[in-house]
Amino acid sequence: MKAGGLGLAAxxxxxxxxxxxxxxxxxxxxxxxxxxxxxxxxxxxxxKTQAALDAFMEQHEGVxxxxxxxDSGPYQDxxxxxxxxxxxxxxxxxxxxSLREYADRGxxxxxNEYAGDLDLSGLSDNAATIAExxxxxxxxxxxxxxxxxxxxQDFAERYGVAVPDxxxxxxxxxxxxxxxxxxxxxxxxxxxxxxxxxxxNILVFTRxxxxxxxxxxxxxxVTAATVQAWFEMINGMxxxxxxxxxxxxENIGGSADQxxxxxxxxASQIIPTNNFLGYNEACGGTLALLRMPGETQGARRGQxxxxxxxxxxxxxxxxxxxxxxxxxxxxxxxxxxLATGTTRGVxxxxxxxxxIKSSLEPDDQLATDFLxxxxxxxxxxxxLYPPGGSxxxxxxxxxxxxxxxxxxxxxxxxxxxxEQAEGAIAG
Amino acid sequence: xxxxxxxMPEADVPPAPGDGRPSAGRLRGRRARKDRAxxxxxxxxxxxxxxxxxxxxxxxxxxxxxxxxxxxPKWIGxxxxxxxxxxxxxxxxxxxxxxxxxxxxxxxxxxxxxxAMILNKGIRALPxxxxxxxxxxxxxxxxxxxxxxxxxxxxDGIVNAFLGWFGVPAIAWTSDPxxxxxxxxxxxxxxxxxxxxxxxxxxxQIPVMYYEAAAVDGASKWRRFRSITLPLxxxxxxxxxIQSLIASFQTFTQGFVMNDGGGGPANSTLFYNLYLYxxxxxxxxxxxxxxxxxTLLVIIAxxxxxxxxSAKYWVNYDN
Numbered sequence: 001m002k003a004g005g006l007g008l009a010a011x012x013x014x015x016x017x018x019x020x021x022x023x024x025x026x027x028x029x030x031x032x033x034x035x036x037x038x039x040x041x042x043x044x045x046x047x048k049t050q051a052a053l054d055a056f057m058e059q060h061e062g063v064x065x066x067x068x069x070x071d072s073g074p075y076q077d078x079x080x081x082x083x084x085x086x087x088x089x090x091x092x093x094x095x096x097x098s099l100r101e102y103a104d105r106g107x108x109x110x111x112n113e114y115a116g117d118l119d120l121s122g123l124s125d126n127a128a129t130i131a132e133x134x135x136x137x138x139x140x141x142x143x144x145x146x147x148x149x150x151x152x153q154d155f156a157e158r159y160g161v162a163v164p165d166x167x168x169x170x171x172x173x174x175x176x177x178x179x180x181x182x183x184x185x186x187x188x189x190x191x192x193x194x195x196x197x198x199x200x201n202i203l204v205f206t207r208x209x210x211x212x213x214x215x216x217x218x219x220x221x222v223t224a225a226t227v228q229a230w231f232e233m234i235n236g237m238x239x240x241x242x243x244x245x246x247x248x249x250e251n252i253g254g255s256a257d258q259x260x261x262x263x264x265x266x267a268s269q270i271i272p273t274n275n276f277l278g279y280n281e282a283c284g285g286t287l288a289l290l291r292m293p294g295e296t297q298g299a300r301r302g303q304x305x306x307x308x309x310x311x312x313x314x315x316x317x318x319x320x321x322x323x324x325x326x327x328x329x330x331x332x333x334x335x336x337x338l339a340t341g342t343t344r345g346v347x348x349x350x351x352x353x354x355x356i357k358s359s360l361e362p363d364d365q366l367a368t369d370f371l372x373x374x375x376x377x378x379x380x381x382x383x384l385y386p387p388g389g390s391x392x393x394x395x396x397x398x399x400x401x402x403x404x405x406x407x408x409x410x411x412x413x414x415x416x417x418x419e420q421a422e423g424a425i426a427g
Numbered sequence: 428x429x430x431x432x433x434x435m436p437e438a439d440v441p442p443a444p445g446d447g448r449p450s451a452g453r454l455r456g457r458r459a460r461k462d463r464a465x466x467x468x469x470x471x472x473x474x475x476x477x478x479x480x481x482x483x484x485x486x487x488x489x490x491x492x493x494x495x496x497x498x499x500p501k502w503i504g505x506x507x508x509x510x511x512x513x514x515x516x517x518x519x520x521x522x523x524x525x526x527x528x529x530x531x532x533x534x535x536x537x538x539x540x541x542x543a544m545i546l547n548k549g550i551r552a553l554p555x556x557x558x559x560x561x562x563x564x565x566x567x568x569x570x571x572x573x574x575x576x577x578x579x580x581x582x583d584g585i586v587n588a589f590l591g592w593f594g595v596p597a598i599a600w601t602s603d604p605x606x607x608x609x610x611x612x613x614x615x616x617x618x619x620x621x622x623x624x625x626x627x628x629x630x631x632q633i634p635v636m637y638y639e640a641a642a643v644d645g646a647s648k649w650r651r652f653r654s655i656t657l658p659l660x661x662x663x664x665x666x667x668x669i670q671s672l673i674a675s676f677q678t679f680t681q682g683f684v685m686n687d688g689g690g691g692p693a694n695s696t697l698f699y700n701l702y703l704y705x706x707x708x709x710x711x712x713x714x715x716x717x718x719x720x721x722t723l724l725v726i727i728a729x730x731x732x733x734x735x736x737s738a739k740y741w742v743n744y745d746n
Contacts, residue, residue: 073688077708084496084713101711105497247599250581251687391710394516394689401604401693 033322034064038082039093039142039309040075044343051339056329063322083107088314090323094139096307097385097393099131103138104387109313109320110136117324119332122349126381130307133384139310140331143345144371146305147200148273149174149290152283155267159184166290170297171205171233174268178242181267191242192268193260195249196234197400199393200306201270205230207380208298218386220421224414231403231410246404256282272308273370274345277363289370304382305375309344346371391424489717496713507718517719519694520702523608523682527698528675531615536667539619543626544656557624564620573614573684577601580610601685604693611681611696622667629663630656658743665742669734676727679704699723 039049046069053065068089070078076098082088088107102108111118112135120128120140131139149166156163161180164173178191194201199213205226206213212221237243244266256275260266262282271279273289280287292303311330313323330336334355337347341360346368347353357368385392399417402408408416490507492500511517542560546553566572579585580600587597600610637655646654657664682696683704690697690705700723707716 080496080708080711101495102497105495107497247582247602250599250602251577251685388710394705397689397691398693401602401691405604405693407604407693 032062032064033319034066035091035319035323035326036066036068036089037091037326038068038075038079038089040072041069041093041343042071045069045340048340048343052330052336053326055333055335055339056326059329060322060325063326065326083314086316088316090314090317090319091326092312092314093142094131094310094312096131096310096382097389099139099310099312100133100384100387100389102312103131103133103136107315108138109315109317110138111140111313111324112137114320114324117321118328122332122351124305124348124350124375126305126375126379127307127348130382131310131312131384139312140327141307141345141348142309142311142330143274143307143342144305144348144375145272145274145308145345146303146371146374147204147270147292148276148367148370149268149292150261150271150276150279150283150287151268151290152261152264152266152286153288154284154286155181155185155189155264159189163288164290164293166288168296169290169293171293174293175233175237175240175242178237178268179240180242182241187241189265189267190244190248191266192237193244193248193266194270195400196231196404197393197397198270199396200272202227202230202396203304204292204302205233205294206302207300207304208294208302210299212380212383214383214386214389214425216383218425220392220418220425222418224411224418227414227417228410231400231413235403235410246406261287273367274308274342276367276370277361280363289366301377301379303374304379305371306382307345307348342368350375386425388424388426392421395420395424486717486720489714490721491718492714494714494717495711497711500714503714507715508722510715511718511722516694516697517699517702520690520697520699523690523695523697524676524678524699527608527612527615527678528672531612532668532671532675534612535616535619536622536664536671538616539622539667540626540660540664542619543623543630546623546627547630557627561620561624564618566618570680570684573681576610576614577685602692604691604695607685607692607695611685614681615675615678622671625663625667626660629660633659661742662744665734665738669731672730672734673727676723676730 037053039045041049046067049069050067053067057063057065068078069075072095075093076095079089079092079098083102094102094108099108111120118140120137123140127141127144129137130141131137151163153163159181161177161184164177174192181189181191196202202222203213206222209226209229211223211226215221234243238245249260256262256278259269259279259282261269261279270292276287276289295301295303311327313320313327317323330340331347332349332352334352337349337352337356338359341356342364347356350372353368353372357365360368395417399408399413403410403413489500491502491504493503493506494500546556546560550556563572581587582597582599584600586600591597598606600606633656637659638651641651641655677700678698679700682690682698682701685696686692688701688705690701699719703716703719703723706712706719
């Protein structure tokens with residue numbers, strides 16, 4: 001027992017010496033490496049994650065994992081202060097829009113330098129390099145995800161409106177569907193509704209018009225014309241009645257149960273596809289999952305395979321090898337994904353995703369198939385957000401509300417947005 | 428806050444009975460004992476200060492640096508301060524904070540004084556009413572109540588249902604940029620409890636004989652209020668005004684919770700402190716955030732000084 005523990009723990013210690021890194025503290029030798037792992041999420045995710053970690057610790061005696069998790073909002077603050085205090089966690093959940101803030105300042109480990117410890121060969125090229133900056137990779141997807149449209153089939157049936165073909169529909173089809181539902185329901189139900197300021201939504205629209213929201217060389221790629229068209233399209237649907245009036249979207253919390261579509265106030269909305277199961281349950285199993293509109297009409301495809309949640313390792317981690325071993329386990333070992341399911345999205349390793357699919361609930365299987373088939377298609381790659389990106393969303397948020405309430409016109413709002421966003425990225 | 432209220436009544440302790448002419452030595456002894464008690468009450472504050480004094484001076488240093496939390500701070504002189512003048516969002520947040528303060532502080536003090544005067548009329552079960560009216564101010568800045576407020580003022584909330592009886596169309600109180608700040612101002616006015624309790628204590632100090640004498644002379648209710656209550660209560664009003672001003676300039680929770688940390692809709696509830704927080708923790712501009720914090724200190728100090736300066740024209744310290 002003791003010998004076995006020593007033997008296992010000795011591997012990271014040796015590797016640490018090889019890097020000429022002081023040979024590791026007392027943590028890397030002897031019988032205990034304690035990793036600190038932090039992420040955002042809820043209690044259900046915590047339970048699933050713990051099951052995966054237990055499986056890892058069974059394989060690696062002597063490794064202890066201290067987990068901390070919380071809501072995504074406070075998580076961001078906590079993570080920043082941990083780094084500021086010089087006490088970063090070993091393994092951490094990282095958001096796409098925060099990655100550059102940390103990576104550009106040398107806070108994250110370049111995973112390319114540890115290619116021997118972390119096997120990325122099971123990932124699609126897009127997934128493996130989703131957090132690539134220059135020649136370095138600073139994170140790997142904890143799961144893959146995309147956005148889709150969910151439509152309440154019971155409403156469509158009740159009001160005699162056909163559900164559009166999700167593979168070929170355009171934004172005009174959405175508008176026509178929405179108006180028809182609202183009219184037929186006498187205003188009880190709005191045909192569709194989503195937030196103009198949610199980045200994942202406008203991102204699809206931007207890409208369909210042949211632009212990237214942010215370009216590869218860290219500039220703003222979206223044009224004023226596109227932002228204006230986006231606002232005008234939503235304003236048009238609102239004027240026709242298919243889209244709810246200004247002020248309809250309040251802060252109701254993010255859970256599927258509380259959503260407007262579950263409350264029966266909307267007939268369709270946009271969701272991250274890994275939440276399909278939750279939404280469909282909340283809607284009594286009446287939902288159909290459609291692709292985003294406009295995929296066949298635009299200049300190019302708009303949907304992308306994204307990653308809501310990356311795993312990154314701190315460059316100051318005292319146990320990078322152990323952290324990478326855990327990361328490799330989470331990424332490539334089916335046992336880990338069997339435990340966690342699709343709580344963070346579809347497993348990035350395609351083989352693992354196929355392997356665990358049969359163990360998932362039918363709704364999760366459907367969402368997984370949706371994503372797997374999307375991954376096989378030729379989509380423009382998703383790009384990281386440049387530093388200062390988070391300020392850009394604040395501007396978009398404020399301006400979208402100004403447009404919603406008619407205080408600023410779409411053209412003015414678009415021009416203001418471009419000016420503010422360019423300033424934020426340049427600064 | 429609690430320290431002040433705990434210490435305040437001490438000043439009003441009546442002179443000890445006895446010969447009425449204590450010797451100088453005894454007086455000094457009593458003074459020393461009293462001082463000791465005072466310091467004892469202040470002890471928690473001193474202990475707390477040990478933990479704030481370092482960050483306090485660190486932030487002064489950081490205000491003159493470019494500091495992103497991850498790399499060491501870089502000295503940039505006054506650049507953070509000059510950048511503030513060019514930041515339209517910062518100016519917007521100042522505007523929000525000023526409107527909020529200058530509308531809600533007078534109104535909440537007026538509400539506090541009004542309720543205190545009603546409660547001072549010798550109502551039975553006064554402690555119960557006092558507690559009931561005080562309760563909101565314990566809760567007002569809490570997350571739970573702001574969340575509750577979101578529902579009360581929601582599209583399907585009680586307020587719209589009530590207005591609906593009078594044919595008023597539903598208003599998006601929390602998501603319409605024209606109304607969101609108003610909703611928070613109403614929330615603030617509702618939390619008049621702590622100034623009310625202090626007003627109530629002050630009202631009880633005003634000798635009844637003044638009112639009796641004025642009534643005999645035929646003074647109207649309004650006249651008695653203006654000529655007796657207000658002047659004799661002015662030190663208390665002054666105290667409450669300073670307290671409320673300082674607290675109001677530092678408002679954070681309401682704007683943070685009402686719109687999930689965003690200060691929305693359209694920055695209409697982006698309080699200065701909330702923007703400071705966003706700059707520091709969301710956008711990693713900790714140097715800029717520190718500069719903002721020190722600027723707020725100067726703003727608060729200026730308004731406090733102004734209030735103190737004005738005191739000699741309206742605060743009456745004579746008995």
